[in-house]
Amino acid sequence: MPIAEQGYVHWEGRFDARRRPWRPIARLGIRLAFRRKGFKFVLAMAFLPTLIFAAGVYISERLDDFKEMIRGADRFLKIDPEFFKAFYASDNLLFWMLIIMVLAGAGLIADDLRHKALQLYFARPLRRRDYLQGKVLTLSFFLLLLTLLPGFLFLLLKFIFSGSFKLLAEYPWLPFSVAAWSVVVAGFFSLYTLALSSLSRNRRYASVLLIAAYFLSDIFFGIFFGIFRDPAFALLSVKNNLQQVAAVLLGAKPVFAVPWEYSAAVLAGLSVLAGAVLSRKVRGSEVIK
Amino acid sequence: MNIELQDIKFSYGPVRALDGVSVRVENGACGLLGPNGAGKSTLLRILLGFLRPDHGQGHVLGHDIRKDPFAVRRLVGYMPEDDCLIPGMDAVTFTSYFGELAGMPRQEAMKRAHDVLYYVGLGEARYRMLETYSAGMKQRLKLAQALVHDPKLLFLDEPTSNLDPQGRVEILDLIKDISSKKDVQVLISSHILTDIELTCTAVIILNKGRIAAQGDLAALRQVDFSLYELRVKGESGPFLRALAEAKCRVEETEDQLLKVYLPAGFDRRELFRVANRLGVQVRHFVRSQTSLEDLFARTVGVD
Numbered sequence: 021m022p023i024a025e026q027g028y029v030h031w032e033g034r035f036d037a038r039r040r041p042w043r044p045i046a047r048l049g050i051r052l053a054f055r056r057k058g059f060k061f062v063l064a065m066a067f068l069p070t071l072i073f074a075a076g077v078y079i080s081e082r083l084d085d086f087k088e089m090i091r092g093a094d095r096f097l098k099i100d101p102e103f104f105k106a107f108y109a110s111d112n113l114l115f116w117m118l119i120i121m122v123l124a125g126a127g128l129i130a131d132d133l134r135h136k137a138l139q140l141y142f143a144r145p146l147r148r149r150d151y152l153q154g155k156v157l158t159l160s161f162f163l164l165l166l167t168l169l170p171g172f173l174f175l176l177l178k179f180i181f182s183g184s185f186k187l188l189a190e191y192p193w194l195p196f197s198v199a200a201w202s203v204v205v206a207g208f209f210s211l212y213t214l215a216l217s218s219l220s221r222n223r224r225y226a227s228v229l230l231i232a233a234y235f236l237s238d239i240f241f242g243i244f245f246g247i248f249r250d251p252a253f254a255l256l257s258v259k260n261n262l263q264q265v266a267a268v269l270l271g272a273k274p275v276f277a278v279p280w281e282y283s284a285a286v287l288a289g290l291s292v293l294a295g296a297v298l299s300r301k302v303r304g305s306e307v308i309k
Numbered sequence: 310m311n312i313e314l315q316d317i318k319f320s321y322g323p324v325r326a327l328d329g330v331s332v333r334v335e336n337g338a339c340g341l342l343g344p345n346g347a348g349k350s351t352l353l354r355i356l357l358g359f360l361r362p363d364h365g366q367g368h369v370l371g372h373d374i375r376k377d378p379f380a381v382r383r384l385v386g387y388m389p390e391d392d393c394l395i396p397g398m399d400a401v402t403f404t405s406y407f408g409e410l411a412g413m414p415r416q417e418a419m420k421r422a423h424d425v426l427y428y429v430g431l432g433e434a435r436y437r438m439l440e441t442y443s444a445g446m447k448q449r450l451k452l453a454q455a456l457v458h459d460p461k462l463l464f465l466d467e468p469t470s471n472l473d474p475q476g477r478v479e480i481l482d483l484i485k486d487i488s489s490k491k492d493v494q495v496l497i498s499s500h501i502l503t504d505i506e507l508t509c510t511a512v513i514i515l516n517k518g519r520i521a522a523q524g525d526l527a528a529l530r531q532v533d534f535s536l537y538e539l540r541v542k543g544e545s546g547p548f549l550r551a552l553a554e555a556k557c558r559v560e561e562t563e564d565q566l567l568k569v570y571l572p573a574g575f576d577r578r579e580l581f582r583v584a585n586r587l588g589v590q591v592r593h594f595v596r597s598q599t600s601l602e603d604l605f606a607r608t609v610g611v612d
Contacts, residue, residue: 028486028490028491028493030491031413031458031459033413033414035383036412036413036414039412041410044409044410044415045410048406052398055397056397131395135395135396136389136392137394139389139391139393140389140393140454141410142359143357143387144407145382146382
C-alpha cells in the first residue's frame with residue numbers, strides 16, 4: 021500500500037486541562053458491549069424481572085380487578101421494603117446480572133491483556149486508577165440499569181397508580197436504600213468481574229471463572245448446609261451474602277439467621293481481595309518488555 | 310534539548326540494569342542500540358516515567374521524569390513493538406480513542422485521527438475492523454496512534470519487526486519523513502542496524518547497563534581505527550596471516566575484497582611493505598567507512 025503523500029499537519033489545539041480519562045474508557049466499553057452478538061437480547065431479557073415486578077406494582081393498586089387471577093397471592097403484592105427485597109434479592113435478577121457481567125465484563129481486562137493494549141493505555145498520561153475507574157463504570161452502567169433504574173421506576177409507578185405519596189411517608193428512607201443497595205451491588209460485582217477478568221488473557225476463561233466462582237460458592241453452601249444444618253455456611257455463598265446485605269439495607273428481614281455484618285465483612289473482604297488482584301495485574305511498568 | 314539524562318542508575322533488586330547512564334539527545338532521529346539485557350527497555354521505561362531511577366536526574370522535553378511523568382507522556386508518542394489493538398474497533402475509532410486519552414477534545418481527536426491515518430497510508434482502510442489488518446497495516450496503525458496527539462518526540466520500539474521488505478521500506482520512509490521534515494524528534498530502539506543506519510543521524514549504544522558509545526553516527530564511524538578495502542593478486546594466505554599478526558582485523562568478502570581494520574597508530578604504508586615482502590600485488594586500495602555493524606560489534610565486544 022503506497023504511503024499517501026498527504027502532508028503531516030501539526031495540531032494547533034490545546035489539551036483539555038480538566039479532562040476525565042475514565043470517560044472515554046467507560047464510553048468505549050459500553051459501545052463495545054452493545055456490539056457483542058446477542059448482548060442486546062440478553063439485556064432485554066434481564067429486564068424481565070423488572071417487567072414482572074412493575075406489573076406487580078400495577079396489580080397492587082387494582083387488587084379487586086385481578087381478584088380471580090391472583091387467588092390469595094395478594095400478600096406478595098404489598099408494596100413495602102419486603103417487595104423491594106424480593107426484587108433485589110431474587111435469584112432471577114442476580115442470575116441476569118451475572119450473565120450481563122459475563123458478556124460485558126469478562127473481556128474488559130482479559131482482552132486488553134491478550135491484545136497487549138495496556139501498553140497503549142499507559143503510554144498516555146493515564147493513572148492505573150483512571151483505567152480501572154473507566155472499566156468499573158462500564159460495568160456499573162449496566163448493573164445500575166438493572167438495579168437503580170427499576171427501583172426508582174417501581175416508586176414512580178406506585179406514586180402514579182396510587183395517586184399518593186403514602187409509601188414515601190411510611191418509608192421515607194426507601195429511595196436512599198434503593199440507591200445505596202444499587203451502588204453496593206454494582207460496585208461489588210464490578211470489582212469481582214474485573215479481578216477475575218484480569219486473571220486470564222482469554223475472555224472465555226474469564227467467563228468460566230466468573231460463573232464458576234459464583235455458582236461453586238453457592239454449591240458449597242448447599243453441601244455444607246445440607247450436612248450440618250448451620251445457617252453460618254451461608255457466608256460461603258456470594259449470592260447469600262448479597263441477599264443478606266440487600267435485606268438489611270432495604271429495611272427487610274434477613275434471609276438467613278446470620279448477623280448481616282458478617283456478610284458485609286465477607287463482601288468487603290472479597291472487594292479488597294479484588295482490588296489487590298487488580299493492582300497486581302494492571303501495571304504501568306509492564307508496558308515495555 | 311529533547312532528552313537529557315545524568316548519571317542514571319537503576320536496579321531490579323540485586324540486578325543493576327542501568328549504571329551511570331548519561332545521555333543527551335538533540336534534534337533529528339537517534340537510534341538506541343544494544344544487545345539483549347543491555348538496558349534499552351529499562352531506559353525507555355524511565356524516559357516514559359514508569360520507573361523512578363535510583364539515582365540521577367533526567368529531563369524529557371524540559372519536563373522532569375521524576376516529578377512530571379504525565380507531562381512527558383502527553384508530549385511523547387510511543388509505538389510499541391508488540392501488535393497492540395482493541396478488538397471490535399475500526400482504525401478511526403481506535404486512533405481517536407487514544408488521542409482522547411492523551412487529553413485531546415473528542416471531536417478534535419476524531420478529526421486528527423482521519424488526518425494521521427491518511428498520512429501513514431491507512432486512509433482507505435480506516436473503517437475496517439482492526440482484526441482484519443495485515444502485519445504491515447498494524448504497524449502503520451501503531452504509528453498513527455503514536456502521532457495522533459502531535460507529539461514532539463516519538464519513541465519507536467522495533468518499528469520494522471515482522472514486516473516484509475516492501476513494508477519495511479515504507480515504514481522507514483515514513484520515519485525519515487517524520488524526523489527530517491515534520492519537526493518531530495524520533496528515538497528508535499531496534500536490533501536491525503541497517504534500519505538505524507537508514508534513518509538516524511545519531512546513535513546511543515548501551516552495553517551491560519552502561520553507555521558504550523553515543524553521538525553523531527558519522528563521527529562515531531571514524532573513531533579510533535580505519536577501514537580499508539583492498540584487492541590483491543598473488544598468494545593472499547601468508548599476507549592475511551601477516552596482517553593478523555600485526556593486529557589488523559581482516560574480513561574477506563565473496564568477491565575477494567579484503568576489508569582491513571587498522572588499529573590506532575598503525576601506518577597504512579605498512580600494508581604495502583608487507584605485501585611487497587610477501588610478493589603480493591595490491592591492485593585496489595580505498596579507504597572505507599566503518600559500518601554501524603562494525604561499530605556495534607566493537608563497542609559491545611562481540612565479533
